[in-house]
Amino acid sequence: MKPMQAALGRKARIPAIFRRRGDPLTVSENERRVLEIVRRSGVTSRADLTRATNLAPQSISRLIEALMKRGLVEFGEKRIRGRGHPGLAVRLTRSAVYAVGLSIRTEGADLAVVAFDGQVLAERTLSPSSMAVTDVIAEAQAQLDDVFTVLDLDRRRLFGFGLAMSGFFTVEAGRMNPPDPLAHWSVTDLEQTFMQAMDLPVWLENDGNASAIGESLCGVGLTHPSFAYLYFTYGLGGGVVLDGSLVRGAFGNAGEFSAMLSPETHARRPTLESLRRLICEHGVEVVSIADLQARFDPDWPGVSVWLDRVKEPLSDILSAISGVIDPSAIVFGGQIPRPLAERLIAGVQFHNRARRGETRPTPALLVSAVRGNAAAIGAASMPLKYAFFQ
Known part of the structure; x- marks a missing residue:
């Protein structure tokens, strides 16, 4: 579309x-x-x-x-x-307006319902029969119906639907190029498909941009109108918010921070999938990123090795963000466990050469202030942001 x-x-x-x-x-x-x-x-x-x-x-x-x-x-x-x-x-x-968000992950999907004042009313992890688009839509509809029934919400006040997915936008509007586990989603015009299925206005963003919108409305953005958001998940993405507004770029892909790295360094980018595999190699079975997020132990073998491995490329990314965008904060979010984010922050540094004894001001490094599923909450925030707020 x-x-x-x-x-x-x-x-x-x-x-x-x-x-x-x-x-x-x-x-x-x-x-x-x-x-x-x-x-x-x-x-x-x-x-x-x-x-x-x-x-x-x-x-x-x-x-x-x-x-x-x-x-x-x-x-x-x-x-x-x-x-x-x-x-x-x-x-x-x-109770004036409700919005729903759906986050499509490589391993599943999550749904959130948000009220007009930003209150997160419900979060659900979906269990579709498969990750086919039609099966995910059917499960999202069933879970949404259940949320409105259980919470006794006025369905007439459901305004819109936000959809977030890992990947980048292609030149064909409404389509995204996701990671390999979601390759079958790349052939679908997602905006048109979900608008027809849900009979609601639909907004589509990659998960980094969606999470950045959620952070802007409900988290760090309340005190830092200009920030960059690092979205840690299967890969590494993110979003850029300047003066309270999302910067999408010409093709909708601003915030693809991994693209800052050279091909030689790209393999050492800080993704949770690379951490999961390394932990497994050291003898601890972690079956998925959701499992990693739920059970993370900073003392697991392999964690310190991974932190050392990703420190340099992450410092390069942070330094580039600071120099090019000049935000007041960089937020570590997505599916990253808070203790892991804190250890990452403690180990990185900005490349910031002093001049006459002074260095450039650098952004504060902060862990996301949004509790819960960042992408689903951000996706639910998108209809409110675009239709009612600035």
């Missing part, structure tokens, strides 16, 4: 309850600005919104009233700030 066709397909499937007159179909640009500020603040006041947007108080009041009528925001407890009368706190209405 070409980009214009994908956009038209998404618009056609926006549920009627979320539509507004005119174009854009969900919220106006000023409403989007207000919603973004409220999202980042958690709760705020009309006075704070006036200061943050430079809009007139009357305009802010009209915007808040319109958003309240549509159920997107609500008033909370009064806030006292400085002198004068306390103002009513404005916050997002959690």
